[in-house]
Amino acid sequence: MDVSLIVVVVVITALAFDFTNGFHDTANAMATSIATGALKPKEAVGIAAVLNLVGAFLSIEVAKTISSGIVDETRIGPAVIFGGLVGAIVWNLLTWLVGLPSSSSHALFGGLIGAVWVASGSDAVRFTTVLEKVVVPAVASPLIAGLVAMIATFLAYRITHRTGEDTRRRGFRVGQVVTASLVALAHGTNDAQKTMGVITLTLITAGSLPAAAGPPLWVIISAGSAIALGTYLGGWRIIRTMGRGITDIGPPQGFAAEASAAAVILTSSHVGFALSTTHVVSGGVIGSGVGRRLAEVRWSTAGRMVVAWALTLPAAALVGAGAGWVAGTGAAGTVIVAIAAAAICGGIYWLSRRNPISAHNVNDAATV
Amino acid sequence: MHINWNGLGEVLVVALTAGVGLVVLAALGINAFDYRTRALDRGTSTVVATATSALCAVACVALIGYGIYLTVNK
Numbered sequence: 001m002d003v004s005l006i007v008v009v010v011v012i013t014a015l016a017f018d019f020t021n022g023f024h025d026t027a028n029a030m031a032t033s034i035a036t037g038a039l040k041p042k043e044a045v046g047i048a049a050v051l052n053l054v055g056a057f058l059s060i061e062v063a064k065t066i067s068s069g070i071v072d073e074t075r076i077g078p079a080v081i082f083g084g085l086v087g088a089i090v091w092n093l094l095t096w097l098v099g100l101p102s103s104s105s106h107a108l109f110g111g112l113i114g115a116v117w118v119a120s121g122s123d124a125v126r127f128t129t130v131l132e133k134v135v136v137p138a139v140a141s142p143l144i145a146g147l148v149a150m151i152a153t154f155l156a157y158r159i160t161h162r163t164g165e166d167t168r169r170r171g172f173r174v175g176q177v178v179t180a181s182l183v184a185l186a187h188g189t190n191d192a193q194k195t196m197g198v199i200t201l202t203l204i205t206a207g208s209l210p211a212a213a214g215p216p217l218w219v220i221i222s223a224g225s226a227i228a229l230g231t232y233l234g235g236w237r238i239i240r241t242m243g244r245g246i247t248d249i250g251p252p253q254g255f256a257a258e259a260s261a262a263a264v265i266l267t268s269s270h271v272g273f274a275l276s277t278t279h280v281v282s283g284g285v286i287g288s289g290v291g292r293r294l295a296e297v298r299w300s301t302a303g304r305m306v307v308a309w310a311l312t313l314p315a316a317a318l319v320g321a322g323a324g325w326v327a328g329t330g331a332a333g334t335v336i337v338a339i340a341a342a343a344i345c346g347g348i349y350w351l352s353r354r355n356p357i358s359a360h361n362v363n364d365a366a367t368v
Numbered sequence: 369m370h371i372n373w374n375g376l377g378e379v380l381v382v383a384l385t386a387g388v389g390l391v392v393l394a395a396l397g398i399n400a401f402d403y404r405t406r407a408l409d410r411g412t413s414t415v416v417a418t419a420t421s422a423l424c425a426v427a428c429v430a431l432i433g434y435g436i437y438l439t440v441n442k
Contacts, residue, residue, distance in 0.1 A: 058440050128369050136371055144380050151384070152391035159395035163402040171398035178432055179390075186439050256391050263387035264379060266438045271375040 006078040006327075006334055007206045011199050013085040013338075015226045018195035020092040021104040022052060022230020025191065027242040028101070028261070028281040029184035030234075032254035034362060035243030038173035039180075041234070041359035047177075048184040049232035055188020056196075056224030063197025067112050068274050070130045075120040080112065081202055082334065083119075083324020086341045087111025087316040093348045094315075099237035099245070099357075099368025100308040103276035104191065109134055110316030115324025117317070130313075137275040138309065141264060142283025148260035149253075149284040153291030156252040172251035179258035186265050187277050188227065195223040236357040237368045242282065244366040245301045247289030256291065257284035279309065298366070390431050397424025 029051075030044040039047070065073055066081065088107035095102040109130075116124045160168050196215045203209040209216070215223075243249060249257070261277070261284040268275050282305060289297035323341065326333045357368065397420070404417035 055439075131369055132371060136376075140376050141379075144376075144383055147380075148383050148387040152388045155388065156391050156395045159392065160399055160402075163399050164405070167402040167405065168398055171394065171401065175391075175394045175428070182432065182435050182439070185436070189439055252391075252395070255394065256387075259390045260383065260387040262435060263383040263390070266435055267379045267382045267386070270438065271372075271378055273372075273375065273379070 005331055009334055010078050010082050010202045014195050014198045017085045017089050018223055018226040019230040020089050021191050022227040023233050023235040024092050024104050026231045026234045027238040028277045029180045031239045031242035032249050032257055033176050033180045035249045036251045036254045038176045041362055045232050045234040049228040051181055051184035052188035052231045053224045053228035055185045056192035059189040059193045063194050066198050066201055070109055070126055071112055071116040072124040075124045078202055079328040080115040080119050080324050082327045083115030084111035084320045086323035087114055087320025090319045090344055091316040093345055095308055096235055096237055097348050097352050099241040100305055101238050101242050101278045101282055102308045102312050103278045105276050106312040107316045110313040111320030114317030114321030118321045118325045119328055137273045138279055141275040142279045145260050145264045145280045145283035146287030149257045149287030150291035152256035152260055153253050153288040156256055169251050172255045175255040179262050182262045183258055192223050192227045236362045240362050246285050247297045253288035253292055257288040260284040393424045393427045397421045
């Protein structure tokens, strides 16, 4: 039957998701450096893109599960993966349109949960694992990063309060660029391999690859390139919110925020938490605002962001459920979902053109 | 439901130490560098300031290097 069609569609959709993952998350590494002028906008996204690409090749351990155990993997077929990816892409684009940083991993998890649910029933979703592996780290990690950034920011200003303004700015800007690059590299090793895992497992299910095979070279190259290209195009709307919207960032704050985020990301991946770079960096930026002078943070923007985080799982699940259900009906259904998804993405892009944000005007305002 | 409190605690302690440590080291180094510049202008001794800023720089590079090592050797 149409196994090959759905496999081809899944591979293309996975790369499209990888691309949205890239431009959605450029802000995590580079928004603070762009906001403080440590890097010019185009330089910043260029560095992030290269490091994401390098990270994709560096990563030794490619994701062996699509869902990290949050759904019953034996019930995942290509239609479910396709539905999950569509849900994740649509949610990523919607949050990009309104300039809200939200987690691409949560979007993917949400899409998969929805698609599995309609395909195999609610017992295929392991809700306890969702709580333990997704929800708890999602709540804890931004709080930890925020606390670390708050203390670090406070001490950075305290220690250098008599230092010449020029030396201080230049010194912290260097530190900022280095820590931001570390975040970008860590992102590449984490997120590009997620897409590689999705494509590889799809090929294995379809019988194109032997069980337990690693990703073929073309998968590594295309996944790395998709995330790097997305990163380079830069999600300027999200960069504006992250860099200017939450708080007014000075170089010491930007440095403290990225240093804290890098520390939390690296420690967590060591302990084995699958957490969201977006949540951690947002927490770090908020903490750096609190640590400088209390109440400098725009809590309304931070609040909208947190609402978007909470909605990510259920919203992507809804879209994923619908898409997975229609795609599961056969080749015609798959084509219908693909066309509908492309139309929705085109529509969101068209809406974004009414208020375009680019490298040239990203720092001009604090809101999207 | 099992919440990995030990893991969360570990992340908190290590991230707090490494993150705050890196920023404090950098701040001390920048401070010392600034002091060195002013001492040069005044014509007074710069030995301590130079050594402090160099030491801080080396410590920061080591911490970042360890971070890169962790990223690459996951």
